[in-house]
Amino acid sequence: xxxxxxxxxxxxxxxxxxxxxxEAISTSVLAGKxxxxxxxxxxxxxxxxxxxSHIGLIPDSPWPVxxxxxxxxxxxxxxxxxALDNAGWHPASGRLGVVLGVGPDxxxxxxxxxxxxxxGTLYQPGSPFPSYTDLLASHWLGTMAPxxxxxxxxxxxxxxxxxxxxxLKGGAADAVLAGAAAVNTxxxxxxxxxxxxATSRRNDDPTRACRPFDRERDxxxxxxxxxxxxxxxxxxxxxxxxxxxxxxxxxxxxxxAHHLVMPSTDQTxxxxxxxxxxxxxxxxxxxxxxxxxxxxxxxxxxAMEAQAIRQVASDTGISAPVSSTxxxxxxxxxxxxxxxxxIGIGCLERQAIPATLNLDTVDTSCEGIDHVHGESRSTPLxxxxxxxxxxxxxxxxxxLRLPPKL
Amino acid sequence: xxxxxxxxxxxxxVVPEIQAREWVIACHGYAEAEHEAIAPLxxxxxxxxxxxxxxxxxxxxxxxxxxxxxxxxxxxxxxxxAFDDWAVLACPLLPxxxxxxxxxxxxxxxxxxxxxxxxxxxxxxxxxxxxxxxILGAHGPNLGIGGWPGTEDQVWSAAWAIDLAVEPQGLWLIxxxxxxxxxxxxxxxxxxxxxxxxxxxxxxxxxLDGKWRLAIGAPNPADSPWCPWKAGSLLQDQCSPWSATVxxxxxxxxxVPPGQNT
Numbered sequence: 001x002x003x004x005x006x007x008x009x010x011x012x013x014x015x016x017x018x019x020x021x022x023e024a025i026s027t028s029v030l031a032g033k034x035x036x037x038x039x040x041x042x043x044x045x046x047x048x049x050x051x052x053s054h055i056g057l058i059p060d061s062p063w064p065v066x067x068x069x070x071x072x073x074x075x076x077x078x079x080x081x082x083a084l085d086n087a088g089w090h091p092a093s094g095r096l097g098v099v100l101g102v103g104p105d106x107x108x109x110x111x112x113x114x115x116x117x118x119x120g121t122l123y124q125p126g127s128p129f130p131s132y133t134d135l136l137a138s139h140w141l142g143t144m145a146p147x148x149x150x151x152x153x154x155x156x157x158x159x160x161x162x163x164x165x166x167x168l169k170g171g172a173a174d175a176v177l178a179g180a181a182a183v184n185t186x187x188x189x190x191x192x193x194x195x196x197x198a199t200s201r202r203n204d205d206p207t208r209a210c211r212p213f214d215r216e217r218d219x220x221x222x223x224x225x226x227x228x229x230x231x232x233x234x235x236x237x238x239x240x241x242x243x244x245x246x247x248x249x250x251x252x253x254x255x256x257a258h259h260l261v262m263p264s265t266d267q268t269x270x271x272x273x274x275x276x277x278x279x280x281x282x283x284x285x286x287x288x289x290x291x292x293x294x295x296x297x298x299x300x301x302x303a304m305e306a307q308a309i310r311q312v313a314s315d316t317g318i319s320a321p322v323s324s325t326x327x328x329x330x331x332x333x334x335x336x337x338x339x340x341x342x343i344g345i346g347c348l349e350r351q352a353i354p355a356t357l358n359l360d361t362v363d364t365s366c367e368g369i370d371h372v373h374g375e376s377r378s379t380p381l382x383x384x385x386x387x388x389x390x391x392x393x394x395x396x397x398x399x400l401r402l403p404p405k406l
Numbered sequence: 407x408x409x410x411x412x413x414x415x416x417x418x419x420v421v422p423e424i425q426a427r428e429w430v431i432a433c434h435g436y437a438e439a440e441h442e443a444i445a446p447l448x449x450x451x452x453x454x455x456x457x458x459x460x461x462x463x464x465x466x467x468x469x470x471x472x473x474x475x476x477x478x479x480x481x482x483x484x485x486x487x488a489f490d491d492w493a494v495l496a497c498p499l500l501p502x503x504x505x506x507x508x509x510x511x512x513x514x515x516x517x518x519x520x521x522x523x524x525x526x527x528x529x530x531x532x533x534x535x536x537x538x539x540x541i542l543g544a545h546g547p548n549l550g551i552g553g554w555p556g557t558e559d560q561v562w563s564a565a566w567a568i569d570l571a572v573e574p575q576g577l578w579l580i581x582x583x584x585x586x587x588x589x590x591x592x593x594x595x596x597x598x599x600x601x602x603x604x605x606x607x608x609x610x611x612x613x614l615d616g617k618w619r620l621a622i623g624a625p626n627p628a629d630s631p632w633c634p635w636k637a638g639s640l641l642q643d644q645c646s647p648w649s650a651t652v653x654x655x656x657x658x659x660x661x662v663p664p665g666q667n668t
Contacts, residue, residue: 046517095656099567102553104530107506131554146563146655151531151550159549163564166571170425172563172656188509191518192526253547253572255494255539259459261527269545276572391527392536392548 007165008237008244008403011087011230013079014342015181016329017055017223021082025329025339026346029354030376034328036221037206042187048194051206052185053223053330065135071183071224072108076100076132079181079228087175087230087242094174094236097145098133099164100228101156101180103334104189105132111186136177145173153390154294155253156180157227157337158398162251164231174236180335181226189333190222196261198298210331211358212295212324213302213366220296223330227342244403246345249383250283252276256393263301263389267308270387273395274312277385281399285317289383290353292340295324296331303365305387310368320385323372327357337388341398344384348402353377424656426623427569429605432487432576435480436602439472441595447471451541459540465524467505468598469498469582470534476580476600477538484604489576492604493546493568494535496580497561497634498553502529503584538578546574555583559632559653565605566622566657576606581634601634619662625651626658 014021017035018028028035035053044050058071061078062085069077089096133147146167152159157180164178193199200219202209211217231248252273258264283289291309295302302324313319325343332339347353359373383401390396439447448471452463466474473496481487505525512520527533531550539548547568552560558581565577585597605620632650649660 044518046519048518097655102531104502104526105553107502107525107529111510131552131557133560134554134556144656146560146567146652146657148560148564148567149552149554149557150564151553152548153530153532153536156532159547162571163567166567167563170566170570171423172566187518188506188513188521189526191513191521192523194518195521196523196527251571255536255545255548257539257543257545258457260462260533260536260540262458272545390532391530392532393539394532394536394548396547 005169006234007168007248008232008234009229009246009248009345010232010237010242010244011083011089012227012245012342012345013082013086014227014339015059015075015079016225016339017053018329020059022342022346026343026350029325029328029343030350030352032355032357032375034207034357036210036330039185047190048201049190049199050203051209051221053221054185055183055224070108072105072181073132075181075183075226079179079226080136080177083177083228083230089175089230093240095145097164097167097173097176098136098147099160099167099176099178100133100149101160101334101338102132102149102151103182103184108186111188151334152394152396153392154333154336155388155390155394155396156334157341158251158386158388158396159253161229161231161248161341161398162253162396165248165251168231168233175230175232177228177230179226179228179338181228181338182332182335183224184222184333185224193222200297208358210297210327212293212297212326212356213306213362213371214359215361215363217297217299217302219298220326220331223332225329225332225339226335227338243406246348247401247403248398249401250277250281250399251396252280253396256395258393261391263304264393267304267311270304270308270389270395271311274308274385274387274397275316277397277399278316278318281383281401283318283383283399287382288380289320289385290347290381291320291322292344292384292386293322293324294387294389296326301389303363306366306369319370321353321370321372321377323354323356325354328354337386340386341400344386344400347384348381348400351378351381353379424624425570426621427566428608428619428621430608431618431620432604432606433480433483434603435476435478437472437475437479438597438599440597441468444468444471444598447475457540465528466537467501467529467533469501469600470537472598472600473534473538473580473582473602474541476602477541480602480604489542489544491546491574492542492544492576492578493574494539494544494548494578495551495561495564495568496535496538497551497558498531498534499555499583500553501531501533505529534580534582538580542578544578547572558634562622562632562652562659563655563657576604579603579605616664618664621660622657624658625656629658632659
């Protein structure tokens with residue numbers, strides 16, 4: 001059993017088409033802006049879905065790791081540098097672990113080399129490129145702490161933070177760089193999700209295409225971006241004078257064990273993940289909070305989550321306003337949870353909850369929860385719960401708490 | 407932050423008190439298959455499956471099929487073990503090579519509509535552990551770990567961290583690999599292999615007769631590097647303790663044969 005050691009988030013490096021840095025991204029999300037638009041960087045004429053939140057130019061990292069990284073690698077590189085800089089961390093500060101959530105990166109590497117839109121020269125046959133964790137570890141860390149690259153599909157970012165917390169509490173690292181970032185908007189990824197009928201086909205109205213919980217929702221819209229975080233124990237962070245941006249207070253993780261793609265109609269295991277996170281964080285019904293829903297705008301996924309949130313409120317007495325930020329950012333797949341946690345930290349800082357964009361009429365299957373729609377809501381916040389559910393039936397919920405003022 | 411990542415003298419860290427974790431190796435299985443044998447294996451698993459997703463299973467990735475065979479063989483050692491709250495951690499190496507190679511070609515020839523919707527659900531790092539969790543009815547976390555050659559040892563760091571994070575009743579750890587990478591323009595067939603190891607908790611009352619134990623704890627610099635394929639034969643043949651480092655990290659593994667102390 002791990003003890004009650006408090007885990008602080010002391011650095012964030014977040015990049016999205018909405019902006020670079022938590023300040024810019026939170027401002028845009030709370031103002032109701034969206035970065036979703038037509039895809040113009042490759043030919044979408046044969047695609048069912050032709051829209052996305054595409055990042056375009058990725059900001060350069062002040063400390064490049066490798067000169068020939070493909071887009072996802074470059075984004076990870078930039079987010080890492082921003083996070084470490086934000087935390088004031090340098091190699092002499094101690095042993096830095098890495099937990100990185102990833103998508104199908106070796107596929108994207110191939111697509112970079114042989115695909116319809118060559119973007120990099122990273123992968124060479126017979127000479128597999130090192131994993132991103134290896135790259136980061138060798139560049140930043142000279143590490144004596146564990147590196148883990150993981151995937152639970154769209155729940156990867158939350159799992160990365162939970163494992164990072166365990167790594168710290170178990171004594172294997174002094175700080176951990178954790179999170180996920182991805183450039184998903186590639187021809188093949190778009191084609192796969194389009195043919196799976198998971199993405200919105202509202203191509204003529206991109207900014208209103210992603211409609212979480214809405215009666216007219218018809219699928220998600222793909223997005224690029226991500227966030228990496230620096231996590232430390234409170235004791236160690238205090239000792240080096242680092243300030244907390246949030247407390248990573250709780251996590252819960254389960255599997256549906258039902259179907260590789262479809263969410264289970266039985267919410268038991270989603271409810272269990274949310275309850276584990278709330279209980280671990282010792283959230284009480286009287287504390288004001290916010291639930292950042294996974295809700296990508298798919299008919300089955302949104303309905304399942306709304307029902308699970310209602311069930312958690314019924315079981316625990318803990319309820320809170322709910323919104324999904326995917327209509328603003330797009331769905332970042334493996335990196336979705338990380339960017340949403342970064343936005344959640346922005347919400348805690350500003351004591352405000354962003355609205356679910358395009359939620360004009362709540363679908364009957366999604367009723368019974370306090371939807372924030374129309375415009376963002378200013379309200380006292382002590383905690384946020386961020387849900388993330390992925391292919392393979394993975395469920396991971398994380399609770400962040402407002403940090404102490406130092 | 408100054409740019410000082412390379413060439414900086416790193417302060418010698420305070421030796422931490424690393425929390426050790428220990429399990430019993432409940433069962434283990436190893437499977438190999440030529441590429442040509444995968445299709446029948448895949449059909450065999452799909453045909454015998456009675457739960458949801460039977461159609462989806464017909465598209466399972468090559469390494470997933472071999473992993474399921476390793477898990478099936480392992481379960482023969484412990485037929486009465488249930489896995490309700492177990493976690494599944496799996497490290498397939500570069501999954502989806504053949505599917506992705508074929509789909510790149512199709513996209514070039516026929517455009518987006520020709521792409522299989524199964525590519526990402528079946529061929530990603532998360533696909534194999536997801537499928538195993540479905541087959542086992544395991545509701546603990548399921549995670550793909552590593553994925554690139556050279557990341558196999560990350561499974562141990564993840565197992566240690568998951569055990570600390572949520573204390574599942576047990577963990578399935580799975581490694582799979584291709585003998586040769588299948589890049590576009592290269593060879594189109596290769597041999598596949600999989601090792602599956604089930605680690606269960608060690609309550610004081612548990613009968614440890616005939617069981618290997620495994621501990622993860624503080625590092626021992628004298629240890630040799632971990633190799634899943636070496637460990638597969640180790641569990642079959644060797645009867646003395648064996649330990650290994652987890653990459654360049656601060657963790658170490660120790661395998662203890664039946665009847666011996668850690």
